[in-house]
Amino acid sequence: xxxxxxxxxxxxxxxxxxxxxxxxxxxxxxxxxxxxxxxxxxxxxxxxxxxxxxxxxxxxxxxxxxxxxxxxxxxxxxxxxxxxxxxxxxxxxxxxxxxxxxxxxxxxxxxxxxxxxxxxxxxxxxxxxxxxxxxxxxxxxxxxxxxxxxxxxxxxxxxxxxxxxxxxxxxxxxxxxxxxxxxxxxxxxxxxxxxxxxxxxxxxxxxxxxxxxxxxxxxxxxxxxxxxxxxxxxxxxxxxxxxxxxxxxxxxxxxxxxxxxxxxxxxxxxxxxxxxxxxxxxxxxxxxxxxxxxxxxxxxxxxxxxxxxxxxxxxxxxxxxxxxxxxxxxxxxxxxxxxxxxxxxxxxxxxxxxxxxxxxxxxxxxxxxxxxxxxxxxxxxxxxxxxxxxxxxxxxxxxxxxxxxxxxxxxxxxxxxxxxxxxxxxxxxxxxxxxxxxxx
Ligand code: 5AD
Ligand code: SF4
Numbered sequence: 001x002x003x004x005x006x007x008x009x010x011x012x013x014x015x016x017x018x019x020x021x022x023x024x025x026x027x028x029x030x031x032x033x034x035x036x037x038x039x040x041x042x043x044x045x046x047x048x049x050x051x052x053x054x055x056x057x058x059x060x061x062x063x064x065x066x067x068x069x070x071x072x073x074x075x076x077x078x079x080x081x082x083x084x085x086x087x088x089x090x091x092x093x094x095x096x097x098x099x100x101x102x103x104x105x106x107x108x109x110x111x112x113x114x115x116x117x118x119x120x121x122x123x124x125x126x127x128x129x130x131x132x133x134x135x136x137x138x139x140x141x142x143x144x145x146x147x148x149x150x151x152x153x154x155x156x157x158x159x160x161x162x163x164x165x166x167x168x169x170x171x172x173x174x175x176x177x178x179x180x181x182x183x184x185x186x187x188x189x190x191x192x193x194x195x196x197x198x199x200x201x202x203x204x205x206x207x208x209x210x211x212x213x214x215x216x217x218x219x220x221x222x223x224x225x226x227x228x229x230x231x232x233x234x235x236x237x238x239x240x241x242x243x244x245x246x247x248x249x250x251x252x253x254x255x256x257x258x259x260x261x262x263x264x265x266x267x268x269x270x271x272x273x274x275x276x277x278x279x280x281x282x283x284x285x286x287x288x289x290x291x292x293x294x295x296x297x298x299x300x301x302x303x304x305x306x307x308x309x310x311x312x313x314x315x316x317x318x319x320x321x322x323x324x325x326x327x328x329x330x331x332x333x334x335x336x337x338x339x340x341x342x343x344x345x346x347x348x349x350x351x352x353x354x355x356x357x358x359x360x361x362x363x364x365x366x367x368x369x370x371x372x373x374x375x376x377x378x379x380x381x382x383x384x385x386x387x388x389x390x391x392x393x394x395x396x397x398x399x400x401x402x403x404x405x406x407x408x409x410x411x412x413x414x415x416x417x418x419x420x421x422x423x424x425x426x427x428x429x430x431x432x433x434x435x436x437x438x439x440x
Pocket of ligand 1 (some may be wrong): 049050097117163164266275304305306335336337338339
């Protein structure tokens with residue numbers, strides 16, 4: 001039996017897709033290996049969101065080239081968003097690559113691999129209007145056995161002017177909710193205690209069955225929480241223009257839905273948001289934040305920020321900093337704008353913020369957010385939380401690590417817990433990234 005190794009870059013959707021790929025290959029009699037040196041097939045599931053994400057993959061392909069020199073029988077496949085974006089160019093420019101397979105063509109992998117064995121290089125980047133891999137049970141080959149992603153939809157319809165995702169992942173499709181519930185059920189049978197429902201924009205989940213009955217995201221969320229009271233439910237990512245009070249009300253109604261929302265704002269300036277085609281203003285966003293605070297008190301809020309987008313002035317940048325101060329996010333991912341070929345912005349808007357200004361603005365945002373994240377942790381000192389234990393801490397076998405409902409990482413000494421247990425802890429202090437607790 002042939003062994004495959006798979007490396008994953010990018011977002012949660014890609015992690016989930018790699019689990020679908022592992023399932024398809026296992027059904028075709030391949031065995032998964034964690035050691036690249038043992039592999040007959042090396043797959044890289046790639047991300048195109050920023051140029052540096054692609055650069056990393058080109059670097060990895062160079063390393064695989066060395067391996068292939070030693071063992072010429074190895075097949076190297078590029079999967080995912082970069083495969084979709086670069087298509088045949090990948091075969092042309094990266095001689096080590098045998099297969100280029102886009103996110104909607106994974107069912108063909110066994111066949112394409114067979115052909116590749118006879119020396120036929122192949123590109124399949126067909127984007128589907130229907131594929132959701134609904135019937136496939138993902139193989140969680142890199143899991144902690146406690147927490148799993150469940151993909152509820154694919155693609156994206158939003159057309160933010162900077163973003164490559166709609167071009168590489170195709171139109172938005174929602175997965176049949178019955179198969180979602182079935183997958184959660186299987187996870188519970190296998191001992192899982194937490195699922196995260198994932199999609200590029202979960203708020204626009206909208207599944208229509210054969211009789212035309214529509215299920216919205218708030219309905220799916222309620223159904224999941226009600227059907228499985230014994231596990232925690234999370235979800236990601238929300239879109240500020242679509243986050244409805246209905247979803248927040250379901251969150252507040254069910255104790256097992258975790259109190260944490262990731263709501264990417266990108267910028268605090270309405271001008272910039274308009275140029276980004278985000279579909280909301282600063283005031284609209286603040287109204288959604290107020291709705292979260294009103295309906296789900298104690299809910300943690302995290303975000304994505306992008307600095308240096310086309311046309312961003314110093315005034316716009318200051319508005320982003322002031323928004324961070326007003327909202328006090330618990331956590332943020334922070335990026336510099338990276339122009340992506342093929343997007344609306346790359347065709348119609350100049351990438352006109354000089355690199356050194358982008359770097360400075362990114363540092364401003366990181367520095368401020370570091371202070372705010374620290375404050376958010378300090379407020380937790382003395383509070384009591386239920387923690388779902390995920391494993392040992394990196395430092396010691398006498399400490400375990402887990403998360404509270406607000407998705408904050410908490411480390412605490414214990415001898416009596418194992419992964420999957422719930423522990424009641426009190427926060428006693430914090431470091432820059434972690435809360436430290438003691439058992440109650
Ligand atoms: N450049 C930089 N960051 C980007 N993101 C999306 N597209 C780009 C780009 N072209 C960021 C956004 C998004 C996150 C997943 O990645 O902040 O929310
Ligand atoms: Fe990267 Fe976007 Fe593709 Fe996820 S969907 S892997 S973030 S380009």
